Amino acid sequence: MNSLEAKIRDNKTKGQLNAIRNDGSVPGIIYGGKDQNQKVSISKKLLKTLIEKENFLSNIITLNVDGKSQNVLPREVKYHIISDEPTHVDFLRVLPGVKIKIEVPVNFINHEKSPGLKRGGVLNIVRRKVELKCPSEKIPESITLDLDGIDIGSSFKISSVKLDAEVTPTIQGRDFVIATLAAPTVMKEPEKPAEAEAAEGEEGAEGTEAAAAEGDKPAVEGDKKEGDDKKPADKKAPEEKK
DSSP: OOOEEEEEEEOOOOHHHHHHHHHHHEEEEESSSSSSEEEEEEEHHHHHHHTTTTTTSSSOOOEETTTTTEEEEEEEEEEEEETTTEOOOOEOOTTTTTTEEEEEEEEEGGGGGHHHHHOEEEEESOOOOOEEEGGGGGSSSSSSEEEETTTTTOEGGGGGOOHHHHHHHEOSSSOOOEEEEOSSSOOOOOOOOHHHHHHHHHHHHHHHHHHHHTTTTOOOOOOOOOOTTTTOOOOOOOOOOO
């Protein structure tokens, strides 16, 4: 389980809030349960390290606030519109027995053992995350789907996922699809046998020879030759003798 050091903050103005950010920290708030909301500040550098890890918003973190530790779940991170730096983070207190809604990522394993993928099939992921309702102490890190032996035309539905009895999908009443293994969109044309290619080559050669032969035929009677349509010059009449 990851952990973060946090300090209690008591800012009342926007200027004080900006001063916290300029000092290299990120303002945050802890809420949930019977306790009052608690304003804290966290090192931006350490927070960014955890954000860069996979599934930050679905992993429980131990937050040490002025020497007292408590388990929390990151619920939302706000970012600067230009610099994309974190500017605020919300934490939900993790209390035993209290159920929460959370999106859990879907992971796929054994791609190399799928006969469908070997034949050019395409893994069509319908849901990269599945929203679950579960006790805070039983949040699964991920939903793992095994591709071993999966062929083209197969599909993964929520009913095929093994979940704890107290963990249920928020979508009820239908067995929704998480992913399918579809046929390739472009089918590869089978290669022609060598004999067929040779036969096509011979037919092409015969056609070329026939065309050449027709071009060498002598002209027959009735065909016009160049100059045939010219009229003979008129003869000059002899002059009369006087």
